[in-house]
Amino acid sequence: MTPSSLLIAFPKGRLGDELVPKLADTPLALDATALKSRVLRIPTATPGVAALLLKGADLPRYVAAGVASLGIVGSDTLDEMGMDVLELADLGFGACRLSLCAQAGVTLHALREKPHLRLATKFPKATEAWLTREGLTAELVPLSSSAELAPLLGLADAIVDLVQTGGTLKAHGLVETAVLGHSSARLIAARGAYLSEPGRIRPLAEQLIAALRPS
Amino acid sequence: MAVRTPHFPDLLFGSAARLRQWENTLMGLLEAHGYRELHPSLVLREGVPDGSMRFFDGDELVALRWDFTVSLAGLLARRFPLPPPRVSYAGAVFRRPVQPWEAVERFEVGCERIQPEGEASGEADVELARLLMAIPGALGLKSAILHLGNAALVRRPLEVEGLFGDLADAVVSALSRRAPHRVREALDGHPSASRLAAHAEALLSAMDGPRTLDALKASPYAELLQGEREHMERALHALLPILPPNLELRVDLADVAGLDFYTGPTLRLWAPGAQQELAAGGRYDRLFPGLGRPWQAAGFCVRLSRLLDLAETRPDLFEQPR
Numbered sequence: 001m002t003p004s005s006l007l008i009a010f011p012k013g014r015l016g017d018e019l020v021p022k023l024a025d026t027p028l029a030l031d032a033t034a035l036k037s038r039v040l041r042i043p044t045a046t047p048g049v050a051a052l053l054l055k056g057a058d059l060p061r062y063v064a065a066g067v068a069s070l071g072i073v074g075s076d077t078l079d080e081m082g083m084d085v086l087e088l089a090d091l092g093f094g095a096c097r098l099s100l101c102a103q104a105g106v107t108l109h110a111l112r113e114k115p116h117l118r119l120a121t122k123f124p125k126a127t128e129a130w131l132t133r134e135g136l137t138a139e140l141v142p143l144s145s146s147a148e149l150a151p152l153l154g155l156a157d158a159i160v161d162l163v164q165t166g167g168t169l170k171a172h173g174l175v176e177t178a179v180l181g182h183s184s185a186r187l188i189a190a191r192g193a194y195l196s197e198p199g200r201i202r203p204l205a206e207q208l209i210a211a212l213r214p215s
Numbered sequence: 216m217a218v219r220t221p222h223f224p225d226l227l228f229g230s231a232a233r234l235r236q237w238e239n240t241l242m243g244l245l246e247a248h249g250y251r252e253l254h255p256s257l258v259l260r261e262g263v264p265d266g267s268m269r270f271f272d273g274d275e276l277v278a279l280r281w282d283f284t285v286s287l288a289g290l291l292a293r294r295f296p297l298p299p300p301r302v303s304y305a306g307a308v309f310r311r312p313v314q315p316w317e318a319v320e321r322f323e324v325g326c327e328r329i330q331p332e333g334e335a336s337g338e339a340d341v342e343l344a345r346l347l348m349a350i351p352g353a354l355g356l357k358s359a360i361l362h363l364g365n366a367a368l369v370r371r372p373l374e375v376e377g378l379f380g381d382l383a384d385a386v387v388s389a390l391s392r393r394a395p396h397r398v399r400e401a402l403d404g405h406p407s408a409s410r411l412a413a414h415a416e417a418l419l420s421a422m423d424g425p426r427t428l429d430a431l432k433a434s435p436y437a438e439l440l441q442g443e444r445e446h447m448e449r450a451l452h453a454l455l456p457i458l459p460p461n462l463e464l465r466v467d468l469a470d471v472a473g474l475d476f477y478t479g480p481t482l483r484l485w486a487p488g489a490q491q492e493l494a495a496g497g498r499y500d501r502l503f504p505g506l507g508r509p510w511q512a513a514g515f516c517v518r519l520s521r522l523l524d525l526a527e528t529r530p531d532l533f534e535q536p537r
Contacts, residue, residue, distance in 0.1 A: 090396040191491075196485035196486060
């Protein structure tokens with residue numbers, strides 16, 4: 001990073017889809033032409049400030065390393081990765097549940113009774129914490145996407161995944177059997193940038209909060 | 216072919232010369248202020264912690280020196296009936312990295328100010344802050360920021376509320392992330408939730424000079440922390456008039472790094488745009504009593520490895536050598 005440029009890491013995917021329209025007509029609106037291209041570094045309406053479009057799982061690493069000074073990411077990803085970043089605000093949008101989901105008819109009690117429970121998830125840390133709280137043990141099957149298929153095809157007895165509307169679960173004949181936690185979009189900051197250059201970073205953080213947090 | 220990680224950096228000519236020059240400069244500065252060097256052994260045979268580089272010497276598990284303050288404390292408690300008041304050190308410590316980019320071998324210079332228990336410590340704290348204020352100039356940094364904090368601002372309210380263990384850790388972690396919403400989440404349903412959440416909001420107010428201390432008035436623990444506030448006010452009163460050019464002094468009420476170690480005032484040195492603090496320290500009055508010595512102590516450590524990295528990646532932050 002050069003001393004003069006300032007990068008904000010924005011997530012691709014579901015959170016990004018919600019975020020981009022909220023920034024329209026603000027000083028941090030993303031350049032529409034660049035957004036339509038395959039470019040991953042997008043100018044904003046503020047000169048000297050650009051956005052990086054990143055996968056959620058990569059995003060905290062860019063911020064922790066100080067490449068991006070600010071970023072927006074789901075709290076589920078943040079909790080899984082445990083990177084050393086500041087978490088300046090809960091932005092409220094992108095709210096969803098982290099849930100244990102199984103095929104319709106399979107109860108939590110039935111899962112508890114299994115001598116060898118297998119859970120497919122891309123959230124092993126949160127799943128392990130829940131298992132510890134519940135006094136359960138399980139084999140964790142790490143997956144990075146399409147976890148809904150795992151119970152249907154016998155890869156796992158159930159999944160731990162994010163649920164927003166429940167539409168994807170329903171389409172695969174799955175139901176929520178327990179809620180492990182909640183997630184929403186968080187504004188994060190590089191510790192070094194925020195503490196050593198508050199005059200540069202804080203006004204941007206405040207602009208993002210004003211644009212993205214429901215009043 | 217094995218992949219070589221940067222965890223054990225080889226210093227080539229430029230960096231090696233810079234390290235030697237900085238060590239000499241800083242040790243000279245400390246000596247001029249009455250600090251005498253001690254050099255604890257590189258190998259520790261007692262108190263081998265998890266994060267250290269450990270290995271077997273025959274049947275005995277030993278560790279490489281992982282922290283100068285802890286090594287020096289052991290040495291001082293074993294060898295001195297009365298504490299030498301001012302001690303300095305220079306050399307490498309070895310720690311397993313928490314972040315992937317951190318080195319295992321880290322070069323440091325630092326100092327410790329040790330006093331018998333019960334002796335007034337305010338002047339010693341100011342002495343250390345003044346010394347730390349001289350260090351950016353000695354190293355050729357064009358500008359720097361010194362953060363003043365106080366571990367007691369978080370430690371004492373947690374103790375008064377009877378918060379220990381995992382719950383206290385969750386609150387400290389939330390403050391470290393500057394996330395007041397996480398403090399509320401962590402304390403959901405706890406009798407102290409509203410008080411500690413209000414306290415967190417007060418601590419996380421803007422770091423804008425001496426007025427930042429006024430934020431403590433809004434805390435439910437304002438009375439409890441009156442002594443700490445007065446101590447910080449006195450320190451600011453002593454330091455602001457002698458602030459060197461290009462050094463900014465800020466109050467950081469939410470500095471909770473090392474809260475399990477520090478008991479009072481804390482110091483952190485930053486350069487604008489640096490990703491990690493370049494020096495850190497504070498008061499740790501529980502260390503020597505834990506070793507059976509009724510002494511109190513404070514000190515700071517300059518992280519030369521980080522400064523070497525910074526000189527490589529951001530040479531614009533340093534004066535050009537003449």
